[in-house]
Amino acid sequence: MHTLTIERLTKRYKKKTVVQDLSLEVHPGRVTGFLGPNGAGKSTTMKVLLGLASANEGRATIGGARYRDLSDPGRTVGAVLESNAFHPGRSARSHLLVLADGIGVPVARVDELMELVGLSDARDRNVGAYSLGMRQRLGLAGALLADPPVLVLDEPGNGLDPQGIRWLRDLLRARAKDGGTVFVSSHLMSEVEHLADEIVVIDRGRLVTAGAISDLERQGTLVRTPSPEQLGKIVEAAGGTVQVRPDGALTVRGLAIGEIGDHAHAAHIALHELSPQAGSLEDLFLEWTGGAAPVEAASPREEVPE
Amino acid sequence: MNRQRLLRAELRKLWTTRMPLSFLAVLIVISGINAIAVIYGHDADGTKGFIMTREDQRSLLAFAANTMMMAGLFGAIAVAREYGHHTVIPMFLATPRRSRAMLFQLTAIVLAGAIVGLVGEALTLTAGAISMPIAGQSILITASDVVRLLAAAAITGAAGAALGAGIGAIVRNTGGAVIGAVVILMIVPPIAVQMTNDAASWVPGTLANVLSGVSEEPSPAAAVAALVVWGLVPALAGVAVVRRRDVV
Numbered sequence: 001m002h003t004l005t006i007e008r009l010t011k012r013y014k015k016k017t018v019v020q021d022l023s024l025e026v027h028p029g030r031v032t033g034f035l036g037p038n039g040a041g042k043s044t045t046m047k048v049l050l051g052l053a054s055a056n057e058g059r060a061t062i063g064g065a066r067y068r069d070l071s072d073p074g075r076t077v078g079a080v081l082e083s084n085a086f087h088p089g090r091s092a093r094s095h096l097l098v099l100a101d102g103i104g105v106p107v108a109r110v111d112e113l114m115e116l117v118g119l120s121d122a123r124d125r126n127v128g129a130y131s132l133g134m135r136q137r138l139g140l141a142g143a144l145l146a147d148p149p150v151l152v153l154d155e156p157g158n159g160l161d162p163q164g165i166r167w168l169r170d171l172l173r174a175r176a177k178d179g180g181t182v183f184v185s186s187h188l189m190s191e192v193e194h195l196a197d198e199i200v201v202i203d204r205g206r207l208v209t210a211g212a213i214s215d216l217e218r219q220g221t222l223v224r225t226p227s228p229e230q231l232g233k234i235v236e237a238a239g240g241t242v243q244v245r246p247d248g249a250l251t252v253r254g255l256a257i258g259e260i261g262d263h264a265h266a267a268h269i270a271l272h273e274l275s276p277q278a279g280s281l282e283d284l285f286l287e288w289t290g291g292a293a294p295v296e297a298a299s300p301r302e303e304v305p306e
Numbered sequence: 307m308n309r310q311r312l313l314r315a316e317l318r319k320l321w322t323t324r325m326p327l328s329f330l331a332v333l334i335v336i337s338g339i340n341a342i343a344v345i346y347g348h349d350a351d352g353t354k355g356f357i358m359t360r361e362d363q364r365s366l367l368a369f370a371a372n373t374m375m376m377a378g379l380f381g382a383i384a385v386a387r388e389y390g391h392h393t394v395i396p397m398f399l400a401t402p403r404r405s406r407a408m409l410f411q412l413t414a415i416v417l418a419g420a421i422v423g424l425v426g427e428a429l430t431l432t433a434g435a436i437s438m439p440i441a442g443q444s445i446l447i448t449a450s451d452v453v454r455l456l457a458a459a460a461i462t463g464a465a466g467a468a469l470g471a472g473i474g475a476i477v478r479n480t481g482g483a484v485i486g487a488v489v490i491l492m493i494v495p496p497i498a499v500q501m502t503n504d505a506a507s508w509v510p511g512t513l514a515n516v517l518s519g520v521s522e523e524p525s526p527a528a529a530v531a532a533l534v535v536w537g538l539v540p541a542l543a544g545v546a547v548v549r550r551r552d553v554v
Contacts, residue, residue, distance in 0.1 A: 013554075051402045052395065053552035068402035079399055085392035087323055094322035101315035102400035104308070142396060 001028040002063035002076065002150045002181050004049060009058035011044050011205075018044045019205040021058070026183045026200075028149070031176045033196030033213075034185035037289055041205040042185040043081065043154050050079055050152060062150060074103030077150040078143030083135055083158055088128025092119055092138050095127060099142045113141040118167075132159030140168070150181045157191045169195045189282035203289040216284060221257045223250040224273035225264065234263050243287060251277055309410070312401060316414030319393070320384060329380055329422060336372065337429035341437035357438060360446040361520075367447065369423070369430040370458040370514035374466040376426060377419035378487040381470025384415050385544070386483035388474075394553060408545045412471055416537075419467020423459035431455065451519065458517035461530060462510070465537035466491070472540030476547050490540070508532050 004026035011019040019041040026032040036042050047053040049060040051067035070076050086095055096110040114123045117137040136159050157165055176182045186192050201208040225231050228250055232242040240255035264271050349355040357363050388394045401407035438445050474483040495509035507524050515521035516529040
């Protein structure tokens with residue numbers, strides 16, 4: 001069982017801080033979504049975790065060890081970090097054979113994986129002729145070659161058609177069900193909503209929130225009152241956050257539903273509605289990240305140093 | 307076993323693209339030009355004086371100096387394209403200790419460089435063997451000459467590939483790496499010779515000619531040692547840079 005642990009990670013490229021004091025854990029048996037707008041620091045965090053970039057402060061470990069100190073890293077972690085990490089003039093099968101040689105996997109496994117990801121018919125075609133979706137499938141085949149207990153995937157759903165998304169979802173959930181550790185970044189809220197058990201949200205390199213999706217969605221409380229401004233100030237003074245909805249109602253987070261009622265009662269503010277709110281993950285994401293609109297097409301190279 | 311599979315992975319990378327075929331095509335063209343020069347070329351006095359003696363023929367058929375450049379380009383392109391296509395990511399994920407990963411990459415490229423040299427020399431010899439009789443000149447070089455020419459081409463090819471690989475790892479951009487290799491192998495040596503005459507004995511062209519038996523200074527052993535330095539210094543610099551640098 002491998003838990004991924006990021007402890008107080010800070011990463012700077014020259015003077016630009018890309019990840020700042022980030023701590024999180026990714027547990028086995030769960031699919032953990034790693035959310036954030038483009039440029040939030042997701043890819044950099046994953047690269048530090050996998051030893052491709054060095055941390056300025058903090059550490060990142062897999063099952064308690066740095067990636068480079070794992071006894072057999074290539075067989076422990078399967079990763080997709082770039083949707084385009086292929087030589088365009090090499091056939092898909094040759095690409096997987098190179099990876100198989102590198103991590104010590106028999107040739108038969110390559111053909112098995114090509115079948116699994118639905119690329120058997122195109123296996124001898126050069127990757128340069130592949131669509132983005134086919135490249136994603138090939139990348140996933142590479143990550144799954146050694147049947148590793150840990151998967152670290154950066155935007156694996158990019159370019160996949162709806163069937164491909166469903167296939168990916170089923171695949172990752174099956175891996176987690178078998179005890180695997182699955183860490184998947186995405187900027188597509190709808191994708192993560194149906195894929196992950198837990199999410200970690202970062203923005204501008206900092207942790208925004210983390211937890212089980214079901215818990216996070218229930219975090220808000222809907223409040224209708226004839227005195228929204230007065231109650232809003234009281235709630236904020238008590239440590240809660242308030243969002244005014246278009247219909248004038250309030251969404252309050254950070255305080256228990258009973259606490260909100262008590263504060264309103266103490267201030268003699270009438271309440272017309274006080275109920276748990278289940279908002280969509282996309283709404284929550286926009287709120288967590290300061291309203292930054294998610295970009296639909298992710299840049300393949302998310303964080304480029306200055 | 308581990309080492310074998312890592313080396314196999316690196317060798318497979320090299321032969322599963324069109325690059326080897328492209329280099330083979332260039333080598334064939336160069337040997338063809340050699341053959342045409344032998345058949346149709348002549349000295350100022352109208353004779354075939356440039357292939358009249360064994361020494362002349364050995365000099366004409368010595369491909370080692372060209373090999374250094376060809377293998378240098380091969381090494382530079384082979385490594386720089388790994389960064390351009392991000393294929394270093396799976397490489398460093400499979401072998402996160404980068405000096406180890408680079409060691410196997412360099413080994414494969416040095417072997418490939420030696421092969422570039424051997425193939426280039428073999429094609430040149432073949433072209434000479436075909437063209438000289440056509441030009442009415444018998445072949446005077448001996449079997450030992452052939453062995454020496456092949457060995458010289460293999461050694462300079464290996465050194466050139468190591469040099470190119472080091473430049474490719476440092477520069478990362480394929481075009482930049484090619485320019486870097488050309489600058490180091492074609493522009494720096496004449497400048498160095500202009501600055502000090504002593505440098506003439508230690509530039510790649512001279513060293514290749516010594517190994518081919520065309521020049522006599524410095525000694526063959528010193529020439530091999532100097533070629534090792536020409537290859538090893540950029541290669542080690544590349545390893546040092548790659549060890550410290552983030553993969554972005």
